[in-house]
Amino acid sequence: MDKRLFADVTGLSGGDTDRWYHAIMAAMDEFKIQSALSQAMFIAQVGHESLGFKRLSENLNYSPSGLQTIFGKQRFPEEVAWSLGRNEEHPARLREIADRAYGGRLGNTNPGDGWVYRGRGLIQITGKYNYEQCGIALRKNLLKEPELLESDTLAARSAAWYWDSKSCNSTCGDLVRTTEKINGPAKAGLEDRKKRFNMACKALGINCL
Known part of the structure; x- marks a missing residue:
C-alpha cells in the first residue's frame, strides 16, 4: 500500500x-x-x-448519561454519575471516572490504577494487565512508563x-x-x-x- x-x-x-x-x-x-x-x-x-x-489517550469527558451508557448503571448509579460526570455544576472528574470505571478489574489492584492505565494508543489499551502483556510483547516497560503508548x-x-x-x-x-x-x-x-x-x-x- x-x-x-x-x-x-x-x-x-x-x-x-x-x-x-x-x-x-x-x-x-x-x-x-x-x-x-x-x-x-x-x-x-x-x-x-x-x-x-x-x-491517543482515552477521552473520559462524559456526561452523567454517557457514563451510564458506556459503563452501565450498576457501576455508575444515578447519584454517582451525576457527581462525576460533566454537568452545569462542574466539569467531568476524569481521575475519579477512570478509577471507578476500571478499578478492581483489568488487572487494576491499587488505588489510582484506573487512571494510570486508562485507554491509550490507537486502539486504547486499557488496564494494568493489558499494559503488562503489551509491554512484554513490545519489549517496553509500560507499567513504569504507560505514557509511551501515546507515541x-x-x-x-x-x-x-x-x-x-x-x-x-x-x-x-x-x-x-x-x-x-x-x-x-x-x-x-x-x-x-x-x-x-x-x-x-x-x-x-x-x-x-
Missing part, C-alpha cells in the same frame, strides 16, 4: 498521512495484518478508537499487538464480532466503524458490508 492509497483508506490527508503512514504500515507488517480485508478492518477500528487518528510508533504497534492477541484476522470480515473483541459487549460506535470500513474497502477495491 503506497502513501496515496493509505490516505484514501484512512481518510487522512497532508501531514496526518505523513504522520501515520510508516508507523501503521510497519505495525501491520510486524503483526501479520496482511490481507486487504484485515487491513481495511484494522484501519477502520483504530480510526474509530482514536477519533480519526487524533486522540505514534507505540500507539500503532500496541494496536496491532492487541488485534493479533484477539485473533482479529479470523473475524476481519465481520464488523460486529471484531468490534466486540476490541470494544467489548457495548460495541460502541458501530455506525462510524462501518462507515470507515466501507471507505477502506472501497479504496482497496474489495467487497465489504
